[in-house]
Amino acid sequence: MLHVNRRDVLKMGGALGAASAATPVMVASASDADVSGLPRVKQELVAPPFVPAHEQVATDGPKIIEVELTATEDKREIDDDGTMLNTLSFNGSIPGPLMICHEGDYIELTLKNPESNVFEHNIDFHASTGALGGGALTLVSPGEQVKLRWKATKAGTYIYHCAPGGSMIPFHVVSGMNGAVMVLPRDGLKDRHGNPLRYDRAYYIGEQDFYVPRDADGNFIDYADHGEGMADMFDVMQTLTPTHVVLNGRVGALTGDNTLTANVGESVLFIHSQANRDSRPHLIGGHGDYVWEQGSFVDPPAEGLETWFIRGGSAGAALYTFLQSGVYVYLSHNLIEAVQLGCLATVVVEGEWDHDLMTQVQPPTMMTA
Numbered sequence: 001m002l003h004v005n006r007r008d009v010l011k012m013g014g015a016l017g018a019a020s021a022a023t024p025v026m027v028a029s030a031s032d033a034d035v036s037g038l039p040r041v042k043q044e045l046v047a048p049p050f051v052p053a054h055e056q057v058a059t060d061g062p063k064i065i066e067v068e069l070t071a072t073e074d075k076r077e078i079d080d081d082g083t084m085l086n087t088l089s090f091n092g093s094i095p096g097p098l099m100i101c102h103e104g105d106y107i108e109l110t111l112k113n114p115e116s117n118v119f120e121h122n123i124d125f126h127a128s129t130g131a132l133g134g135g136a137l138t139l140v141s142p143g144e145q146v147k148l149r150w151k152a153t154k155a156g157t158y159i160y161h162c163a164p165g166g167s168m169i170p171f172h173v174v175s176g177m178n179g180a181v182m183v184l185p186r187d188g189l190k191d192r193h194g195n196p197l198r199y200d201r202a203y204y205i206g207e208q209d210f211y212v213p214r215d216a217d218g219n220f221i222d223y224a225d226h227g228e229g230m231a232d233m234f235d236v237m238q239t240l241t242p243t244h245v246v247l248n249g250r251v252g253a254l255t256g257d258n259t260l261t262a263n264v265g266e267s268v269l270f271i272h273s274q275a276n277r278d279s280r281p282h283l284i285g286g287h288g289d290y291v292w293e294q295g296s297f298v299d300p301p302a303e304g305l306e307t308w309f310i311r312g313g314s315a316g317a318a319l320y321t322f323l324q325s326g327v328y329v330y331l332s333h334n335l336i337e338a339v340q341l342g343c344l345a346t347v348v349v350e351g352e353w354d355h356d357l358m359t360q361v362q363p364p365t366m367m368t369a
């Protein structure tokens with residue numbers, strides 16, 4: 001028997017604690033659910049933008065998918081100007097790794113909080129049902145680990161994030177502690193008519209807003225550790241104006257040598273998450289052929305979108321088949337955030353150019369009149 005008592009729930013603290021006070025005592029019994037007959041597989045999680053090996057169509061019945069996350073407290077450079085930030089993350093990547101399962105599967109997570117850490121951490125899976133998304137059952141102090149199993153009953157893309165209580169919730173999320181889960185329909189993705197949709201590759205793009213304090217001269221401050229910078233960071237957070245909005249943890253994480261790639265004719269699934277703010281992904285030079293803007297794979301995808309909307313606290317998916325070679329820019333079409341704050345990636349596409357789709361009829365020449 002696994003008991004979560006009232007004291008544990010109240011330990012969630014602050015704003016959530018107040019809401020939880022009315023929550024009846026939760027009792028979860030491991031023996032109530034007999035999953036002993038289900039096959040178990042380990043999913044090797046990988047750092048985004050890459051996604052774990054997976055089947056698009058489930059070839060057999062439901063299974064238990066074992067995954068492991070470690071809460072990471074460290075410091076890293078977040079732009080090309082040498083700005084340093086004390087970050088919090090899952091498995092050291094921002095965003096945390098994408099997990100993939102099929103509807104009806106179970107995710108069994110082991111969450112580890114190394115003794116060298118200073119904060120309590122937990123995880124709220126938006127795809128799961130109950131106990132604050134698992135947050136009430138996964139709070140671990142430094143030196144502890146916990147195991148949580150939840151059933152994937154909703155097909156779609158969903159975020160997960162740390163939610164250790166009160167003001168620590170936004171602090172941990174905007175320090176990098178968020179990621180996503182993709183729950184595929186067992187028979188795979190479909191268009192509005194029920195025809196199968198498949199992808200040749202998938203990228204997971206996690207958008208992250210950072211709030212770095214500045215000194216009196218306007219320079220970003222490099223704090224010794226999370227604790228030293230915390231009060232100042234809360235002041236910047238309170239402005240609701242991020243200093244950085246980036247894809248995959250830092251300015252330029254998905255450009256240059258780290259650009260996304262594809263070939264002409266390939267269909268690419270872009271999974272985009274934003275745990276805290278709204279965003280509007282746009283692919284310059286392309287489109288969203290099929291877009292699950294709100295992330296639900298139960299809903300038919302919208303077709304032929306120019307820009308789509310990711311609500312803060314959600315993940316969505318867009319499928320596009322590249323028809324031209326060249327460099328595409330994948331960004332949030334708030335162009336100030338994209339260009340000045342860092343919210344853009346590139347996609348380099350190899351292959352033939354289709355002059356029917358576009359051609360330069362006359363190159364730049366001197367004006368004649």
Ligand SMILES: [Cu+2]
Pocket residue numbers: 071088119120121122162163164172177
């Ligand atoms: Cu945390």
